[in-house]
Amino acid sequence: MALVAIVLVAGLAACGVAPDTSEQGETGGITISLAGWTFSTRPEFKVLAKAYEKAHPSVRIDLKEYSADDYDKQLIADLSASKSPDVFPIKNLRMYYTYADSGKLAKLDDMAVGLAKSKDMRGISGYRVDGSVYALPYRQDVWLLFYNKTMLNKAGIDVPDGSWTWKDYESAAKRLKSALPKAGYKDAYPTYHHTTWQSVPQGFALAQQDQGEANSVFFGGDYRYLKSVYAMMLRMQDEGLMLSYNTVSSSKTTYQSQFGMQKAALLPMATWYMGPLTDQQSSGDAQRFEWGVTVLPQRTHDDVSHPKSFGDPTGFAVSGAIGGAKLKAAKDFVRWACGEEGAKVLADTGTLPAYLSDDVVDRFLARKGMPKDEESRRAITDSMTIPENPVGEATQTIQDELNIAHTSILSETKNMDDALSSASKAIVNSGLLDERYKEGA
Template identity: 25%
Template sequence: MKKFITGSLLLLVVTFLAACSTSTGGQRESLDIALWDERADDAVQASIEAFKQEHPDVEVNVTYTPFADYWTRLMTSLGGGSGPDVFWMNGPNFYQYATQDLIENLDSYIEADSSFSKESYFPAVVDLYSLDNNLYAAPYFVDSIGLFYNKTLFDEAGIDYPDETWTWEDIERVGEELTDPSNGVYGYMAHVARSQPGYYNMIHQAGGYIISDDKTTSGFDTPEAKEAFTFLQALIDKGISPSIQNQIETEPKQLFLSNRVAMLPEISVHVTEFQAELGDTFGVAPLPKGKEEASIVHGIGWAMNEKTDDKDLAWELIKYLSNEDGNRVIAETGFSIPAIQSLSDVFKDYLPSVDLQVFIDAQETGVAYPVSKRTAEWQDIETKEIQSAFLGQQTIDEALEKIGAGMDAILEEEQNE
């Protein structure tokens, strides 16, 4: 770890520490929460109000930090023995925090509390935040990937909307029909700069995998991964999709919201935002199939600072955030699919004009977001080499070979740690 911190980073860290410091003694009178998405504020505040009815003397402070800065601030504060009491955890960072004893093992609290049952939640998100069968983050909401589409562009071209029968061939065929270079309209967004809504899904749809089930082998240097990336490259070469340079320069979602992309694979948490922008023009369908159906499934959990002063009180707050009422509120606000399976219909009914069942169905046939102890390290290699290939600096085969070798080396080191 570097001994010196730049001025801007120091300011960010000091701000985070000030907002999320733990008390150093005496009776606990406040709890600090940290997360990154202010769109969840209504749901979070509703759970806090319910918690304060039982704990009126406890002040709960919420800090929202942009995702780009969130993990740096969180790691710095927790590593220094401070930080928020309760905070959002995601899959790519989970193993690092759990194995470095930065977050509390929740199983002892769960075993002593009959009101919390792991079986109530979608298994994928419980597995995502479990280590050695112990849960380290209480499931809050889940997400999956669907095909967002612009009804107006389909209507103008006289083309039927996508449905559950679609395959990769339909992406290429219809995408070509919808592409209109004279008006700067692309038929489809072939994500090569974003993994979760893009190529992760397509590798699995080709019959491959990102990481083996035993977390020892990369799936990038395989025929299935090559098939997926070759298909994405063909869509770009034919002008059906923006190039990676376009995707880096202009966010794919902005291209879609400005009616310049007809079809966009995207994460369920963006549904309300897109529907608010596009209204009845906006539609959602299942991801088109390759050899198999596949949609990457992820979710967010509430973790507890291992060094929080009052762990029982922090657990009480986590329960209010992740229990049935907390999950119901996250569904009623339309933010995302509640992690409690029985509340799926609450989310589905939030926007009758959009087929939200697509994302619920994906929980049954979806593929868990790929993680290992050092996810961030091999994802850095992955991003660098894929961007290099699609910028024309090397072939796809060369890039995938480098990712596979680099990832396998990291996974081997993980096994020996």
């Protein structure tokens, strides 16, 4: 990841790029290009482009597909060479500071002000760097607790109702360990944690820590707030309540195969899985069962009335190398895609938009196979969503070091205290921490 940043910085040291004046398409209208990834399984790019073209006949959108795994690397290379598409997604906030600091993105402050006035708009604040906004969110996923209602009912365990603490969650998993085999689920685990992602459990811990404002804690250099959630994970994998980290990583286990095939009754996962799960159950790639979602378990029972979760927005940025009518069309597409019109189009695909009006939520949950109960709706709309990646110059360095600690802790190759201490020292010694936050750990 550091190499990627070096390549970008080197490329961005060049002089400014003249605006692209080749704006006219073959039909005399405006043609803009839009980046995306995995078009075969990620419908939002195609449907947004098609719907916008239908509403704006003078604009044509050409799609450019990138690799999902190497998206940032490939796009940064194109940005450095001034060959990027006119509009492109920022997948999450982990590398957003690098993009925003590059000088290659158009400022979107004018549109941000308008969208931010809506009570239904989420996720804009994470895109502000040095007083300006360089991307706007078109989707905002939130981590929830998925549950297999069919399995829980057969096992005689009450479905989660939004009042669980992590202690309650762990207790339910222990009861499920003995109840599931008796109910006929002999090879199933109580829960599944996709621990190859450091967001499980680091995202939970940051969103729900009680040490202060999330940015201050994340950039503070002291990561002991992660200990309680890691301790729970270690207990659960040692007691056989979940697949171990070593098994998940060595076998390349997926959350779809575990929850979708009824190999786990519970699953902390983000709303991005809701649409694909309905598709997989319809196609036969997942088994048929009744399921729902509720808010994540919380630290204490006092917290459940104001549940906290996490999730980075996914936003659209506009190339700073274009101008004139093309720039105007590109910015108008972003405004449209991030507002209510684009949100309705996204909701129909099973994608949760950043603009979440009541009508948009209705359309999202109206999709065949989605849970229709009030608790599932509440979970989507009421969770306070903290960014997984607070934005700053040190974000990548912090996450890289915490990922090393994550692997060491859950693989049980290093003591938790030692792993977190090593990460803290490396982060502080990087010299990238803002003095406003630095604790000198």
